[in-house]
Amino acid sequence: MHVTLPLDDPDYPSLLRRTPDAPRALHVDGAIDALWHPSIAIVGSRNATPGGFDNARQFARAFARAGWCVVSGMALGIDTAAHLGALDEGGATVAVLGTAIDVAYPRRNAGLMRRIAASGAVVSEYPPGTKAHPGRFPARNRIVAALSLGTLVVEAAHESGALITARLAGDAGREVFALPGSIHNPMSRGCHRLLRDGATLVESPGEIIAALAPIALAYADDLRGRLHAPNCAVAALQHASPSMDANTQRLWEALGHDPTPMEALVLRTGLTAAELVSMLLVMELEGRVVSEHGRYTRRDTHKAS
Structure with missing residues (x-):
């Protein structure tokens, strides 16, 4: 196009x-x-x-x-x-x-x-x-x-x-x-x-990815605006939300409570890494997901509260 x-x-x-x-x-x-x-x-x-x-x-x-x-x-x-x-x-x-x-x-x-x-x-x-x-x-x-x-x-x-x-x-x-x-x-x-x-x-x-991760998280603010992601702290901490689109719901279900690498998320969801990173950045910014050393896990909502 x-x-x-x-x-x-x-x-x-x-x-x-x-x-x-x-x-x-x-x-x-x-x-x-x-x-x-x-x-x-x-x-x-x-x-x-x-x-x-x-x-x-x-x-x-x-x-x-x-x-x-x-x-x-x-x-x-x-x-x-x-x-x-x-x-x-x-x-x-x-x-x-x-x-x-x-x-x-x-x-x-x-x-x-x-x-x-x-x-x-x-x-x-x-x-x-x-x-x-x-x-x-x-x-x-x-x-x-x-x-x-x-x-x-x-x-x-x-x-x-x-x-x-x-x-x-x-x-x-x-x-x-x-x-x-x-x-x-x-x-x-x-x-x-x-x-x-x-x-x-x-x-x-990995050294570069780790160094740029905090900057990418800050950039997610622009990304969230582009994707029209919800900005509600309560909804962000729910285990799932009716407002999630199908792909986000699929990603949420693929995430576990143990750190999961991107390769595993690609296999579990059938989505591309490029598609997943956009959703993960928004979810991390909103408090649903924690990222560490290129692995992702659901945020412990009990600790968050």
């Missing part, structure tokens, strides 16, 4: 709208809801090493399994690995283009672009027909950073677009993470520079 979202459209993603240089309009091919999921950006070199490519794909898989949307720029190398990792798990992924949404760049990623639009969204600030131009790719990096609660840099040269994205993320008050690498790998120098400048060193996806 191709749509254009003006800046004042209620479907325009709130995180992006808050930035001072938000696009006046956003062109979208795919699911608009993907732009509202809590997201992590994964960026890095087009000339990724095999190890860097594998790391980006593995991190993206873990994020998708935990219900996060993966945002990247659909370039070769690390960007491609990030999108593929999310798709491997049936998760949501968003590609921010430096061309129009009807122009695949690079051309070899045309098939990937169609897959992303089918399970997430392809977005651009440029109108249909806009071709590739070197100046447009650094500009799109601000959208990658703004749509995400945090940015992970996997591999990057000392001067690269990935470092621009990381800087923009930091300027916007977002978390920046970097993977350390070999001192002999030129593609590690950008990450090491970020680490010297204060980025968080990470070695596993």
